[in-house]
Amino acid sequence: MATFQVVPDVHAVGVVDWDIRYFHGPTYSTHRGTSYNSYVIVDDKVAVVDTVYQPFTEEFVENLRQVTDPANIDYVVVNHIEPDHSGALPALMELCPQATVVCTDKARQGLLAYFNGQWDYQVVKTGDSLSLGKLTLQFIEAPMLHWPDSMFTYVPERKLLLPNDAFGQHYASSMPFDDQNDMEIVMAEAAKYYANILGPFSRLVTKKLEEITAMKLEIETIAPSHGVIWRNDPGKIIEAYARWAAGEARPRMVVVYDTMWGSTEKMARAVVAGAASRDVSARLFKASISDRNDIIAELLDARALVVGSSTINNDMLPVITPLLEELKGLKPVNKVGAVFGSHGWRGGAVEGVEKYLEQAGIELVKPAVKAQWAPGEDILEQCHQLGAEIADSIKDD
Numbered sequence: 578m579a580t581f582q583v584v585p586d587v588h589a590v591g592v593v594d595w596d597i598r599y600f601h602g603p604t605y606s607t608h609r610g611t612s613y614n615s616y617v618i619v620d621d622k623v624a625v626v627d628t629v630y631q632p633f634t635e636e637f638v639e640n641l642r643q644v645t646d647p648a649n650i651d652y653v654v655v656n657h658i659e660p661d662h663s664g665a666l667p668a669l670m671e672l673c674p675q676a677t678v679v680c681t682d683k684a685r686q687g688l689l690a691y692f693n694g695q696w697d698y699q700v701v702k703t704g705d706s707l708s709l710g711k712l713t714l715q716f717i718e719a720p721m722l723h724w725p726d727s728m729f730t731y732v733p734e735r736k737l738l739l740p741n742d743a744f745g746q747h748y749a750s751s752m753p754f755d756d757q758n759d760m761e762i763v764m765a766e767a768a769k770y771y772a773n774i775l776g777p778f779s780r781l782v783t784k785k786l787e788e789i790t791a792m793k794l795e796i797e798t799i800a801p802s803h804g805v806i807w808r809n810d811p812g813k814i815i816e817a818y819a820r821w822a823a824g825e826a827r828p829r830m831v832v833v834y835d836t837m838w839g840s841t842e843k844m845a846r847a848v849v850a851g852a853a854s855r856d857v858s859a860r861l862f863k864a865s866i867s868d869r870n871d872i873i874a875e876l877l878d879a880r881a882l883v884v885g886s887s888t889i890n891n892d893m894l895p896v897i898t899p900l901l902e903e904l905k906g907l908k909p910v911n912k913v914g915a916v917f918g919s920h921g922w923r924g925g926a927v928e929g930v931e932k933y934l935e936q937a938g939i940e941l942v943k944p945a946v947k948a949q950w951a952p953g954e955d956i957l958e959q960c961h962q963l964g965a966e967i968a969d970s971i972k973d974d
């Protein structure tokens with residue numbers, strides 16, 4: 578990415594990672610790549626806010642040199658220590674050893690542990706600020722959004738919020754601003770990001786949004802550390818976060834299943850048909866051929882999750898387990914659920930899935946439908962009814 582001005586005196590010097598297909602190790606699919614955004618603020622004093630993932634260090638430093646000689650840097654603000662933002666920090670600090678690292682106390686602890694970063698630190702907390710000359714950096718701690726060390730940096734004179742991961746998207750683009758991109762894609766990636774990264778911290782997201790509102794921060798631009806910069810309509814992503822954090826959902830259903838010999842698949846299709854008979858959209862995912870993170874994103878604003886599995890070894894099919902394990906951690910807000918499944922000699926899948934859904938905080942609103950061997954017309958009718966009744970209940974919400 579070429580460097581560019583975000584607002585006067587604030588320049589983007591980050592990089593685009595077009596090739597990454599999995600983030601956080603293998604845990605998050607990034608079909609559209611990502612970017613590691615870094616910003617440099619040039620005033621009487623010079624401050625860099627966040628760096629980039631280590632493999633992109635050379636490109637990052639080249640970008641930085643287009644704006645300023647790294648030797649001029651006075652402050653390096655570390656909003657978050659995760660390596661996609663701090664990986665290039667040690668190399669940067671070699672170029673500006675006189676610079677002060679500005680971060681939360683937890684971030685300082687993390688940087689010492691990660692890098693043995695024996696640098697000058699200025700530990701900050703909410704309410705602290707730093708004058709660069711005509712511009713000011715104000716700091717807002719944001720613990721668990723999404724790590725304990727996280728914080729936001731705000732530049733009041735430019736009405737600019739630099740919130741690191743918050744409001745970001747794993748989305749690579751040659752065009753850095755919201756108004757230059759297809760907003761349907763950007764919002765879909767922002768939703769996927771929220772569902773997969775910030776979902777478990779929804780209560781804290783709500784509190785943080787309330788705190789920012791109470792601080793009466795004027796925000797004209799939000800420049801996160803992944804994806805596009807919100808300059809045209811920053812309210813759009815703030816409003817979306819408020820909705821997602823509150824668990825606002827549409828009357829939509831997600832049906833996830835897998836099947837050994839087709840019985841559970843027939844049941845899944847009957848559930849979907851039941852929902853459709855009540856004019857409620859249901860998206861069907863076969864777990865073994867579907868992307869787990871995409872399913873989680875689809876569930877973000879769907880009210881109902883219905884899961885089906887054949888039984889093997891008295892339990893669910895192993896391909897179902899990773900999604901349920903993830904949901905147990907993510908604890909999606911405001912969801913109802915139900916389960917169905919088939920078995921041969923002995924069951925077990927349905928009970929196993931129900932246990933997971935309960936652990937994920939998903940309210941089971943209907944008894945499970947079970948089929949032994951192949952589902953007959955009566956069982957398929959029960960599945961149809963299951964889909965229809967859940968559809969009716971979520972339409973009435």
Ligand code: FEO
Binds near residue numbers: 657659662723
């Ligand atoms: Fe983009 Fe939490 O790292």
